[in-house]
Amino acid sequence: MSEALRPPNLPHPPSYSKRPSLPVEIPRAYEGGVLSGLLKAPLWLVGRIDDNDGLFRRGCCLLCWGLLFHALFGAAMGLFGGWETAVMSFIKAPIIALSSLGLCMPSLYVFGCVGGMPLKPSQAFALAGSLLAMIGIILLGLTPVTWLFAVSTHNLGFIVLLNTILWLFAASFGGRFLSLFRHAPSLHHTGGLKWWLVVFLVVSMQMATTLRPLLKMPSEGWREKDKKFFVVHFIECFEEK
Amino acid sequence: MGDLSESCFLVCIVLLRTPSTFWKIIQRKTQIGKTVLGLFLFILVSSACYGIVLAGWRSPRLSFYVAIKLPMLLLGTTSMVMVLNWILATILGSALTFKQVMGLTYGAMGIACWLLLSLIPVTLLFTLGVADYEGTNDQLRMTHNCLLLTHIFLIASAGIYGNLQLREGLRQTVVAECSVNQLYLAWIIAFGFVGCQLSWILRPFVGSPFYPVAFLRPDCLERNFYEFVFLEVLPFVLRGGK
Numbered sequence: 001m002s003e004a005l006r007p008p009n010l011p012h013p014p015s016y017s018k019r020p021s022l023p024v025e026i027p028r029a030y031e032g033g034v035l036s037g038l039l040k041a042p043l044w045l046v047g048r049i050d051d052n053d054g055l056f057r058r059g060c061c062l063l064c065w066g067l068l069f070h071a072l073f074g075a076a077m078g079l080f081g082g083w084e085t086a087v088m089s090f091i092k093a094p095i096i097a098l099s100s101l102g103l104c105m106p107s108l109y110v111f112g113c114v115g116g117m118p119l120k121p122s123q124a125f126a127l128a129g130s131l132l133a134m135i136g137i138i139l140l141g142l143t144p145v146t147w148l149f150a151v152s153t154h155n156l157g158f159i160v161l162l163n164t165i166l167w168l169f170a171a172s173f174g175g176r177f178l179s180l181f182r183h184a185p186s187l188h189h190t191g192g193l194k195w196w197l198v199v200f201l202v203v204s205m206q207m208a209t210t211l212r213p214l215l216k217m218p219s220e221g222w223r224e225k226d227k228k229f230f231v232v233h234f235i236e237c238f239e240e241k
Numbered sequence: 242m243g244d245l246s247e248s249c250f251l252v253c254i255v256l257l258r259t260p261s262t263f264w265k266i267i268q269r270k271t272q273i274g275k276t277v278l279g280l281f282l283f284i285l286v287s288s289a290c291y292g293i294v295l296a297g298w299r300s301p302r303l304s305f306y307v308a309i310k311l312p313m314l315l316l317g318t319t320s321m322v323m324v325l326n327w328i329l330a331t332i333l334g335s336a337l338t339f340k341q342v343m344g345l346t347y348g349a350m351g352i353a354c355w356l357l358l359s360l361i362p363v364t365l366l367f368t369l370g371v372a373d374y375e376g377t378n379d380q381l382r383m384t385h386n387c388l389l390l391t392h393i394f395l396i397a398s399a400g401i402y403g404n405l406q407l408r409e410g411l412r413q414t415v416v417a418e419c420s421v422n423q424l425y426l427a428w429i430i431a432f433g434f435v436g437c438q439l440s441w442i443l444r445p446f447v448g449s450p451f452y453p454v455a456f457l458r459p460d461c462l463e464r465n466f467y468e469f470v471f472l473e474v475l476p477f478v479l480r481g482g483k
Contacts, residue, residue: 110359
């Protein structure tokens, strides 16, 4: 190739994958309430948890909001089976969320600590409350969607699949919130929390199976008495007409 | 006695809350004997607690047996590979002493046991919420297989995560010339190879509903784990389950 035809040497394009991330400044103050902070300035909440600042009050507040949002989503989902089922699911959905979180609290603390995130029990509590509230907020936004499908279809398999996908979608935002802790000054090793989130999701699905049904009234009492593995129950829902 | 139990407790807390400090203790070779003793007791107690819950669905007698067998499995595997681990570490030029190798391997197992201990409420949910000890043979088989799958998932999570921490420990303790990845891989292979066979000998853990409850199966020393996998499980899978 002659010198005239040789293309000029262009500068190398910037490598975006290796670009160092900019240091994120954690806001010290936020004007609104704790729920609004979780939604609009989650880093502020991450900073408060890292600072050990008002954890019990904030954790309780977020936990209550999270449970209320789960209850509303449960009611909308339960409308598939009628008003009576909606009332039952309004009560069951927050119980499922709370008991799953309760069972996973020891593992949250241990997975966090072992992963290099030296959590205190009060920080673990506030973190768990924030996670539940974050999942709850997304579920609240999805409540009209689940209501629309609940009242307009009779296909059980479809409704089960839809609600599972919506819940996993909401849980992914919970995971996103947990990953924000990478900006925290002392609790920045989030590797353990990712593993823990998988355990929490599996436990939540089993807890929902244990407290079933959520979409129709049980034959007697407030739940089915026989025991089932969540995968088996999920498959059976698709076989049921 | 009071001092010993206090130091055992402290070792376990340091391992949980600041693993990097624990690896520094091993690197500086200070009080490794006490540290290993503390970890030994912790692994014994925590794995026994997990064992009680693990076999809870079958019968209280099997729970009692597994509370003895699970510590035997974890401590037995760790102890059996210790000399091999030390030889491998020496060959690869890590400059680790035998005591340090003990501290590292028991440390990794201690982390796995912390995770198992924290997963006891989760295991309890599956034992109480999944296992119905009544029904047809197919239902019982399904229940047993689901429980087995859950326990494999939980124990594997704890084991993998504990061993990931071992890599970090090696990074902090070996000399710069030694390849951490090679040493880590060699230790993991040795641990997995011995652990699978020991768990095969010490079975049952979950307890099949089609066999009587026993401390060990009568044929425990007749075959090995790898024979079973390569001569029975793999051909069965390759023939499409026929």
